[in-house]
Amino acid sequence: MKNILTFCLLLLSVTITKAQNTEDYIAEHVDVAQELMRDHKIPASIILAVAIHESAAGNSRIAQHLNNHFGVKGPNNNEEIRSAYRDYDSDEESYNHFVEIMETRAPFNSLFGKYDQYDYKGWAKGIQRSGYASSRTWASQVIAMVNKYDLFQYDDRPEGYTEPVHKTSVYHRKKRSTSRIYTVKAGDNLGVIAKKKGTTIKTLMKKNGLKKVSLKPGQNIKF
Structure with a gap:
């Protein structure tokens, strides 16, 4: 058995x-x-x-x-x-x-x-x-x-068959800028801008190389 x-x-x-x-x-x-x-x-x-x-x-x-x-x-x-x-x-x-x-x-x-x-x-x-x-x-x-x-x-390829050339799909993503620009308006200060843009005064000063907190209307600030 x-x-x-x-x-x-x-x-x-x-x-x-x-x-x-x-x-x-x-x-x-x-x-x-x-x-x-x-x-x-x-x-x-x-x-x-x-x-x-x-x-x-x-x-x-x-x-x-x-x-x-x-x-x-x-x-x-x-x-x-x-x-x-x-x-x-x-x-x-x-x-x-x-x-x-x-x-x-x-x-x-x-x-x-x-x-x-x-x-x-x-x-x-x-x-x-x-x-x-x-x-x-x-x-x-x-x-x-x-x-x-x-x-x-x-594949029963005919004599002399030439393979098609296929382009390799390459996806180029635009590099997203880590900094955007805000134009200072009358009455703005770093505290107001930081609150609007969800960041901090310290970060704004560092990004913009600021040594003073005072701003001028028309000034461009990275955030």
Whole structure:
């Protein structure tokens, strides 16, 4: 009886471990990724890279128990693990649902008009900007996955295809000045100005290099 139980546990372990490494995972799922690419015009490289990233190449708990390869949240009926992620009947169903999300949900569906099926960098950045993941490095991690495993080779790129150049979004915030200007009016003094501006006489004197508290109308005071 003990030997039978041990054998069953070993069999279960082998069954659950669907992907030993990333190369095996790619080989197992490249066909469905390419089929989806040809039907829906989203790069197979992106489909594979997102799946690898979100499922740890099929080794995550939600991939193993829920067939969820894209980190999609939702209800599930699984009794083995408690999870906020939805379950699928098969890996292929999970792959199909990811592409369905891209096609039917805004703002993801606008990406099809911006990027072709060969532009994996554009797709990765577009998916991130559309809110798929909260991590600021998500797109760069997915792109790195494509490059590491040469996943773009599965995108059916035409000979001589030139990758579009995407400008890196750099947000330049204007440096907020720590000092604002108040023009002294008749009857003003440092105490009145400090009260108006929510600061102290000492701070005003220091900011303005004042040695005396006396002010003149028309004088500019930093606060």
